[in-house]
Amino acid sequence: MLGxxxxxxxxxxxxxxxxxxxxxRDALTTTGRLHAPIWAGLVGLxxxxxxxxxxxxxxxxxxxxxxxxxxxxxxxxxxxLNRRMRDKTGTPLTGRLLAxxxxxxLVSQVCxxxxxxxxxxxxQR
Numbered sequence: 171m172l173g174x175x176x177x178x179x180x181x182x183x184x185x186x187x188x189x190x191x192x193x194x195r196d197a198l199t200t201t202g203r204l205h206a207p208i209w210a211g212l213v214g215l216x217x218x219x220x221x222x223x224x225x226x227x228x229x230x231x232x233x234x235x236x237x238x239x240x241x242x243x244x245x246x247x248x249x250x251l252n253r254r255m256r257d258k259t260g261t262p263l264t265g266r267l268l269a270x271x272x273x274x275x276l277v278s279q280v281c282x283x284x285x286x287x288x289x290x291x292x293x294q295r
Contacts, residue, residue, distance in 0.1 A: 171211070171286075172207050172210055172211040172214065173207060173208045173209070173210060173211015173212050173214065173215065173282070174211060174282045174286060175207075175211075176204040176207040176208045176211060177204075177208055177211075177278055177279070177282055179200070179204060180200070180201040180204045180208070180275075181275050181278070181279065183196070183197040183200045183201055184197055184201070184271065184275055194255065194258075194259050194263070195256075195259045198252055198255055198256045198259070201252060202252055202256070205245075205248075205249060205252075208245065209245065212238070212241060212242065212245065215238060215285060215289075216238060219234070219238070219289070222293075224292070225292075228292070230288050230291065230292060231288075231292065233284070233288060234284070234285050234288040234289065234292075237280075237281040237284045237285045237288070238281070238285055240277065240281050241277075241278065241281035241282065241285065244274060244277045244278055244281065245278075247274065248274050248278070251267075251270055251271060251274055254267065255267060255271065
């Protein structure tokens with residue numbers, strides 16, 4: 171849950187920036203600091219999933235694996251996006267960068283929530 175909680179905090183700071191309640195620099199600095207716990211949470215998600223001997227024949231398990239893969243790729247590009255946005259501080263962000271940031275947050279939320287919910291459901295069986 172460490173990674174998921176850190177993702178929620180990062181998205182909260184993005185909302186603070188979008189509503190004018192913090193600066194872009196503050197939002198990017200905070201989200202940049204959260205990359206380590208997010209990655210640690212993702213590693214924990216993968217490790218715990220592997221240790222539980224998942225049923226690879228289950229459709230839900232395969233969906234979860236796909237979500238975790240998408241989450242990993244999204245996280246890699248999120249780090250690049252953070253650096254690119256940080257380089258733009260002091261100038262207005264382009265619509266393209268804002269859209270990419272929103273898309274990154276959306277993919278992240280869908281993947282984290284999906285993986286957590288599938289993991290919870292599979293643990294009930």
